[in-house]
Amino acid sequence: MYKDDLDYALSLDFNDELKEYRSRFYIPKMDGKELIYFCGNSLGLQPKTVKSFIEIELEDWARLGVEGHFEGRNPWFGYHKQFEGPVSRLVGALPHEVVVMNALSVNLHLLMTSFYQPKPGRSKILIEGGAFPSDYYAVESQIRNHGYNVKDNLIELTPEQGEHTLKTEYILDKIRKEGSRIALILLGGVNYYTGQAFDMEAITKAGHEAGCMVGFDLAHAAGNLKLYLHDWDVDFAAWCGYKYLNSGPGGTSGVFVHERWANSPELPRLAGWWGYKESERFKMQPGFIPEYGAAGWQLSNAQIFPMAIHKASLEIFDEVGMDALKKKSNLLTGYLDFLIRERMNGQPEENFTIITPSDPKDRGAQISLLALKNGKELFNKLTANHIVADWREPNVIRVAPTPLYNTFEEVYRFVEVLFGE
Numbered sequence: 001m002y003k004d005d006l007d008y009a010l011s012l013d014f015n016d017e018l019k020e021y022r023s024r025f026y027i028p029k030m031d032g033k034e035l036i037y038f039c040g041n042s043l044g045l046q047p048k049t050v051k052s053f054i055e056i057e058l059e060d061w062a063r064l065g066v067e068g069h070f071e072g073r074n075p076w077f078g079y080h081k082q083f084e085g086p087v088s089r090l091v092g093a094l095p096h097e098v099v100v101m102n103a104l105s106v107n108l109h110l111l112m113t114s115f116y117q118p119k120p121g122r123s124k125i126l127i128e129g130g131a132f133p134s135d136y137y138a139v140e141s142q143i144r145n146h147g148y149n150v151k152d153n154l155i156e157l158t159p160e161q162g163e164h165t166l167k168t169e170y171i172l173d174k175i176r177k178e179g180s181r182i183a184l185i186l187l188g189g190v191n192y193y194t195g196q197a198f199d200m201e202a203i204t205k206a207g208h209e210a211g212c213m214v215g216f217d218l219a220h221a222a223g224n225l226k227l228y229l230h231d232w233d234v235d236f237a238a239w240c241g242y243k244y245l246n247s248g249p250g251g252t253s254g255v256f257v258h259e260r261w262a263n264s265p266e267l268p269r270l271a272g273w274w275g276y277k278e279s280e281r282f283k284m285q286p287g288f289i290p291e292y293g294a295a296g297w298q299l300s301n302a303q304i305f306p307m308a309i310h311k312a313s314l315e316i317f318d319e320v321g322m323d324a325l326k327k328k329s330n331l332l333t334g335y336l337d338f339l340i341r342e343r344m345n346g347q348p349e350e351n352f353t354i355i356t357p358s359d360p361k362d363r364g365a366q367i368s369l370l371a372l373k374n375g376k377e378l379f380n381k382l383t384a385n386h387i388v389a390d391w392r393e394p395n396v397i398r399v400a401p402t403p404l405y406n407t408f409e410e411v412y413r414f415v416e417v418l419f420g421e
Contacts, residue, residue, distance in 0.1 A: 002338040012335070012408035018328050024048055024316060025246070025405045028388070036387045036410045040402035041192075041220060041366050044246030044313075053312040057304050079302040080295070082311060086318040087254055091218070091237070092228035096293030097259050100241075100307060101274075101300075104219060104253045105134045107238040108186075110297055111255065112142045114269045115213045115236055116184045122211070123148050124178065126185045128166060129158035132192045135217055139186060155182065164355035164370065165196040165362075172206045179210020189221025189237075193392055195356035195366035197225055201232040208233065219243060222254065223317060224364035226326050229256050236261075244365070244402065245317070247310040252303055257294040265290055272299025316404065328403035330360045335408055336367050336401055339415040351378055352397070365402055371395040378418075385417045 002008070013019060025045040027034045037045060060072035069076045084095035091098065101107065116125065123146075125139050140150050155178060157166055175185065185207045190197045200216060207214040215236040221227065223244030229237055237256040241247030261267060271288040273281065275298040278291050290296030317325070337358060352369040371378060375395045382389050382397070390398040401411055 002335050002342075004339055004342045006409070006412055009335070009408040009412040012331070016328065016408070018320065018324060018403060019407070021316065021320065022405045022407065027405065030386050033386060036406075036414055038399045038401055038406065038410075038414065039388045039390050040246070040405075041224075041243055041398060041400035042390050043242055043249060044244055044402070045405055046248070047246055047312050047316060049312045049315070050248070050309050053308040054305055057308050076302060076304055079304055079307055080298070083254075083307075083314065086314040090227070090314070090317060090322065091222060091239075091254070091256055092226070092232075093230045093256050094259055096262060096295070097230060097256055099255050099294040099298060100252055100310060101255060101298050101302070102253050103250065104217070104238055104240040105138055107253045107255050107297075108135070108138045108217065109142070110270055110299070111215060111236045111238060111257070112138065112184070112186070114261075114267050114297070115215060116142050116146075117213075117268065118143075118146050118148060118153070118183045122181055122183050124153045124155050124182045124184075126155045126157065126175070126178070126182050126187075126212075128187050128191060128198075129156035130191065130193050131188055132217070132219065135186065135188065157187075165191070165194050165357055166198070168199045168202060171198070171203060175203070175206040175210055175212070179207070179212055182207075182210065182212045185212050185214045187216055189216045189218040189225060189227070189239075190364050190366070192220050193368065193396055193398075195220075195363050195368045195398070197221070197357075197361070197363050200234065201228070204232050204234050220366070221364065223322075223325075224329070226322050230258065234258060241306075241310050241313070245310070246313040246404070248306065250306070252306040252310050255294050255297060257297060259293065262293040262296075269297060270299070274298040274301050320404070325403050329365045329401075332401045332403055332406060332408065332411060333363065333365050333367060334360060336399065336411045336415070339412065340367070340369075340418070343415060343419045351375075355396070366398055366400045369397040369399065371397060382414075382417060387414055387417060 025047055060068045064071050080100050083100040087098045088095045143150050143153050159166055187198055204214045213235050218237050218239035222239035235258055239254050241251035242249055275290055275296045277289040352371050355370045356368045357363050379391045379397050
């Protein structure tokens with residue numbers, strides 16, 4: 001059982017098996033003092049090895065020019081292949097089911113081009129109400145580009161009366177009722193606003209039973225949740241690298257395509273040279289032949305410098321492993337949840353309420369506080385006390401204690417400020 005006590009928080013830090021990893025990141029400072037950085041769900045902190053990883057590629061470019069594609073220390077021609085092992089372990093996939101390329105919204109469009117194939121009677125897309133705007137825009141444009149009306153072909157899942165989040169049974173019931181008319185289910189693995197983690201396995205199973213394609217935007221799930229995309233039978237997924245994966249602003253994106261689609265040249269797709277069958281790529285022949293697996297969805301050659309940053313971060317994730325990360329994350333976020341509820345003493349707080357599920361299996365490293373009044377004032381108070389959190393319109397403060405570099409003491413001190421005068 002947790003305790004509302006600074007010495008207890010310090011004891012948790014003392015016994016933290018991952019405490020040394022904090023020193024491998026740059027912690028932002030103000031007035032010479034380290035900030036309490038609870039914004040890793042928006043932009044993760046920089047690993048200290050990033051500079052050296054980029055410098056290797058800069059030096060090889062300067063030294064070798066075009067020959068760096070084959071003669072560099074990390075030859076650029078196959079640079080993306082370095083990620084197959086660590087990324088597949090990160091998301092629970094087979095190595096040929098993943099590829100790193102492009103940016104998240106670009107990849108969502110590429111994947112929907114293949115996996116959203118509407119036809120009369122089955123043309124709808126199911127998303128969660130309150131999805132991140134990019135998902136809305138991508139889905140709406142895909143519907144329109146197929147000649148369908150958005151109003152009639154977009155199904156939004158909204159919480160039941162008096163609820164802030166979506167109950168799993170409600171989602172499954174909607175799939176069972178509407179499934180015969182749904183071409184694609186596209187949900188976030190974790191809702192960016194509420195911090196709710198969805199039961200992806202159950203949703204995928206229900207979707208497939210109804211004859212739907214099922215994909216996930218894992219922007220807030222990759223590096224945050226334990227994922228088993230292959231075993232869950234998910235058709236496709238995409239995620240960014242700049243949030244929990246600490247790969248820099250605008251960082252490169254990851255893609256998962258289940259192996260049952262690995263050798264499907266007939267599947268519609270937007271093709272590019274780098275997705276062409278590698279062994280014959282330099283024959284420069286017309287007629288697209290896709291590379292086996294997720295790599296067949298590539299368009300252009302690897303973005304070396306963003307990928308070098310990603311490589312530096314993934315090295316840490318692969319070293320720690322998601323089991324250890326998720327174990328600490330549950331403790332860290334659980335402690336934050338406990339302290340807030342303890343200070344509320346079982347009564348609703350007049351300024352805010354928690355809208356993130358209390359069950360650890362239904363959340364990741366995030367607690368969302370719904371401001372009931374004076375939300376911006378509360379947020380500004382946190383900022384003035386050297387705490388970096390995240391404001392999301394219209395009235396939510398997102399707080400993300402990240403297991404690689406945040407501490408239990410920071411959680412305690414955050415709550416002191418939150419409830420202080």
